Amino acid sequence: MAEGAALFANWPDDRLTRLLGTQHPIIQAPMAGATSLGLVAGAIAGGALGSLPCGMLSEDAVREAVNAVRALEAGPLNLNFFCHDLPPDEDDGDWRAALSSFYGEYGIDGSGPTPPVRKPFDAAMCTVVEEAQPEIVSFHFGLPDAPLLDRVRATGARILSSATTVEEAKFLADHGCDAVIAQGYEAGGHRGWFLGTEPDSQIGTIALVPMIVDAVSVPVIAAGGIADARGIAAALALGAAGVQLGTAYLFAEEAPIIDVFQQALMSDRAGQTVLTNLFSGGVARGIANRLTDSFGAISDRAPPYPHASAALAALRSAAEAAGDDGFSPLWAGQAAPLGAPTGAQALTERLAREALAQIGRA
Incomplete structure (x- = not known):
């Protein structure tokens, strides 16, 4: 515990660690289909914010997953949900042809x-959040409607969401997000865009982060192209209060990815x-x-x-x-070529230790 307290004090910007209640300003990204309970628990044990991707789970499955993670490891937990507009069932005959x-x-x-079907966050899932009382709730593709967002906020959870542009970051901050995830062009998985036309809004992390830092007053979390301590140090130098890492955690031994995916990585x-x-x-x-x-x-x-x-x-x-x-x-x-096989806890601890050394805080 003494070592943990010392590391906590060494980070030059403690806004995110204090907001999230974590030892390190590192978030394990919620990766639907590539995140196990053990991966989340390992990230938490290493001092990061562990994230459960809930967008493809039923309400009961979310309840069970929350209970299982908390039985494995105590610490702040993030539940992540999608906020996309769900179009009507599509005739996919041409696609099948x-x-x-x-x-x-x-x-x-x-x-x-x-x-x-990937469902957007709704009243039923909001009830699960009210029951589970997670420390953090994060969203992708914007935010839910105001009544649902108010219910989430009433639980005491901190609210995060992803922005791919400065316009999106301002919207999120203006609508009550406690921190904004600046998702650069380099990031793996689905783009979190929700305003404007996505093909015209591709911004790399190194440009996006300082622009969002200058545009909003809440802490900014850098995401995209960050897979080692050098990337974390660079993000902090750009003004980010912390980082969100996804691809790096795909290499963790707890990641439940299939063999052909592992081989490709x-x-x-x-x-x-x-x-x-x-x-x-x-x-x-x-x-x-x-x-x-x-x-x-x-x-x-x-x-x-x-x-x-x-x-x-x-x-x-x-x-x-x-x-x-x-x-x-x-x-x-x-940044996938920078990944290396390890355990989630060991990865988190190594990234924190090496990043602190990079910025002269070890």
Whole structure:
């Protein structure tokens, strides 16, 4: 405990650690499909904010996950939710027709079980938050409507959300966010954009962070292209109060990613990421594969988010069973080649220790 207190005192900007109640200004990013309970608990044990991705879970599943993490490790916990506009069920016949040759290759007709639709944060999930009383609640794709946001705030939870532009950061700060996550162009996974036209708003982390720092009074959290202590030190130098890391945690032994994803991360392909809408209909960064090579990374043939994934479900399953990642969303950021296998707790502790040394605070 004494060592922890000393490290807490050494960070040059303590706004985020005090806001979150963490030892280090590090957030383990909530990565749907790539986050286990052990990963979250390991990040918390290492002094970071552990994050549970809840956007693809049922209300009961969120309740169970919160209880399980808290049984594994005490410490601040973040529940993350999506706030996208859900379009009506899309006729994806054209998309399935475009994929038909791949269906034939794997001897499937493209039908069968499909993944659950990613639902935006709603009143039922807000009730779960009220019951669970997490220390932090974060959102992606903006914020929920004011009545729901007021209910979340009434629980005492600190509220975070992602911004890809200065305009979005100002909106979040003006609508009561306690801190803003500045998501640079380099970040893996889905872009958190919610204002304007995404293809025209691509800003790298090194430019985005200081602009947002100058534009808002709340703490700014840098995300995108940060996977080691040098990146953390650079983010702090740019004025960020802390960092959010996702891709670095994909290399943790607790990360529940499939073998073909692990192999891609450990190969030279990890440095070949693209922004694509093919897997979900939303723009997200991942490792290029057969699907992106076949259609181009961005295609208007894919239905809007989140409906594109349904037509890929059976194809993805068949390909993965054959050891082929060609139709799997391999979400990863541009700093993926800097990752190295380790445990989540050990990774967090090493990043903090080395970052403090980088900034002369060790």
